[in-house]
Amino acid sequence: MSEATGKKAVLELDGKKIELPIYSGTLGPDVIDVKDVLASGHFTFDPGFMATASCESKITFIDGDKGILLHRGYPIDQLATQASYLETCYLLLSGELPTAEQKTDFENKVRNHTMVHDQVSRFFNGFRRDAHPMAVMCGVVGALSAFYHNGFDVENVDHREITAVRLVAKIPTLAAWTYKYTIGQPFVYPRNDLSYAENFLYMMFATPADRDYKVNPILAKAMDRIFTLHADHEQNASTSTVRLAGSTGANPYACIAAGIAALWGPAHGGANEAVLKMLDEIGSVENVAPFMEKVKTKEVKLMGFGHRVYKNFDPRAKVMKETCDEVLSALGINDPQLELAMELERIALSDPYFIERKLYPNVDFYSGIILKAIGIPTEMFTVIFALARTVGWISHWLEMHSGPYKIGRPRQLYTGSTQRDIKR
Numbered sequence: 001m002s003e004a005t006g007k008k009a010v011l012e013l014d015g016k017k018i019e020l021p022i023y024s025g026t027l028g029p030d031v032i033d034v035k036d037v038l039a040s041g042h043f044t045f046d047p048g049f050m051a052t053a054s055c056e057s058k059i060t061f062i063d064g065d066k067g068i069l070l071h072r073g074y075p076i077d078q079l080a081t082q083a084s085y086l087e088t089c090y091l092l093l094s095g096e097l098p099t100a101e102q103k104t105d106f107e108n109k110v111r112n113h114t115m116v117h118d119q120v121s122r123f124f125n126g127f128r129r130d131a132h133p134m135a136v137m138c139g140v141v142g143a144l145s146a147f148y149h150n151g152f153d154v155e156n157v158d159h160r161e162i163t164a165v166r167l168v169a170k171i172p173t174l175a176a177w178t179y180k181y182t183i184g185q186p187f188v189y190p191r192n193d194l195s196y197a198e199n200f201l202y203m204m205f206a207t208p209a210d211r212d213y214k215v216n217p218i219l220a221k222a223m224d225r226i227f228t229l230h231a232d233h234e235q236n237a238s239t240s241t242v243r244l245a246g247s248t249g250a251n252p253y254a255c256i257a258a259g260i261a262a263l264w265g266p267a268h269g270g271a272n273e274a275v276l277k278m279l280d281e282i283g284s285v286e287n288v289a290p291f292m293e294k295v296k297t298k299e300v301k302l303m304g305f306g307h308r309v310y311k312n313f314d315p316r317a318k319v320m321k322e323t324c325d326e327v328l329s330a331l332g333i334n335d336p337q338l339e340l341a342m343e344l345e346r347i348a349l350s351d352p353y354f355i356e357r358k359l360y361p362n363v364d365f366y367s368g369i370i371l372k373a374i375g376i377p378t379e380m381f382t383v384i385f386a387l388a389r390t391v392g393w394i395s396h397w398l399e400m401h402s403g404p405y406k407i408g409r410p411r412q413l414y415t416g417s418t419q420r421d422i423k424r
């Protein structure tokens with residue numbers, strides 16, 4: 001539990017004083033408990049949750065001004081460079097990094113659940129082949145709820161834990177099959193002798209015709225790091241969606257599908273796809289200056305820039321940029337889009353419009369370029385984000401269900417018609 005600081009905020013309303021308790025966490029701003037405002041006949045008003053802490057959490061901490069991102073206390077750059085994605089998953093889910101024995105045990109558990117029920121494969125056929133992969137993901141992940149509903153008890157710790165393992169294990173299979181479906185290739189089944197990232201790349205790019213397909217270890221390492229950098233991010237739009245859906249006691253697979261839907265938008269996870277589309281539209285370095293003019297007159301947004309919380313730099317973007325350089329040089333890729341991206345970044349970082357508004361490159365500015373180098377098509381970028389973020393979503397769902405919680409039910413400032421009668 002958070003600690004009462006003994007300090008109180010006092011709100012004066014219609015001549016009456018309401019004392020509001022203030023609580024401290026371990027890091028970050030104190031919070032004012034506004035529950036008692038309700039008794040005065042008022043609601044608090046904060047569209048976009050700019051100043052609202054919606055829950056207590058021990059999973060992830062962000063200091064947007066200092067560019068700090070910690071998972072269970074560990075800085076993201078240390079996790080990205082010194083831990084694997086599955087170790088990070090274990091950390092997010094359980095609170096601690098695994099010992100060697102716990103690591104092996106967790107990896108084996110995940111391996112045990114990489115397959116999906118064969119009936120799940122039939123769901124894909126209902127989609128058009130040109131469906132957006134995120135639409136397919138919303139559908140097939142939501143469909144898992146039909147396979148794990150009877151007998152599921154949200155109050156049962158074992159049921160909750162196996163749900164988390166199943167989701168981490170099956171999401172790469174569904175993501176890779178989504179890709180295979182949209183390009184008309186047969187599904188490739190998981191191979192449990194491969195690491196998590198290798199297995200994903202194998203299911204994405206192997207075909208029955210190429211039995212000896214080998215995953216490039218440089219790409220597997222980069223993929224693993226991309227997964228780690230996207231694993232969790234506090235109470236963002238999709239995580240809050242998962243918590244809100246979960247607060248009704250809904251099936252967890254359906255809650256994750258809700259998270260996938262929230263992630264899809266270009267203001268959130270869809271930004272990585274939007275960055276590459278933007279670079280395509282700009283075309284070449286000489287078009288950067290006129291494009292920037294359009295950004296400043298607010299005709300378009302510079303995708304991959306800006307963040308609700310980070311107002312200095314996005315620590316994920318720093319590691320992502322380093323990974324991007326490593327991958328491109330290891331593969332000997334000289335991508336003109338990278339040159340374009342660097343020019344955009346250079347201009348944006350020195351332009352008063354961006355400086356005044358504290359707009360910096362976010363994780364999605366660089367991730368698209370690496371994903372492209374790995375051979376992932378643009379429309380799959382947000383799917384990769386969803387794959388990696390599934391562990392964050394389910395960690396928050398687990399945290400919510402392992403303590404007391406209330407159904408999420410915001411109120412509103414009603415500005416519609418007052419009561420009136422139908423006159424006929």
Ligand code: CMC
Pocket residue numbers: 233236266267268269271295298300301302303304305306307308309357359362363364
């Ligand atoms: N390009 C140009 N101007 C921008 C941008 C941008 N990308 N982002 C914000 N601004 C301007 C905005 O127009 C506003 O200007 P003014 O004060 O003159 O009205 C000011 O900066 C503040 O912006 P805001 O919209 O109030 O900020 P927000 O916190 O509500 O939005 C954001 C944050 C991420 C939605 C927004 O910066 C954005 O749309 N960025 C582009 C999309 C993107 O890259 N999203 C990925 C976020 S990181 C991955 C993830 O966690 O999902």
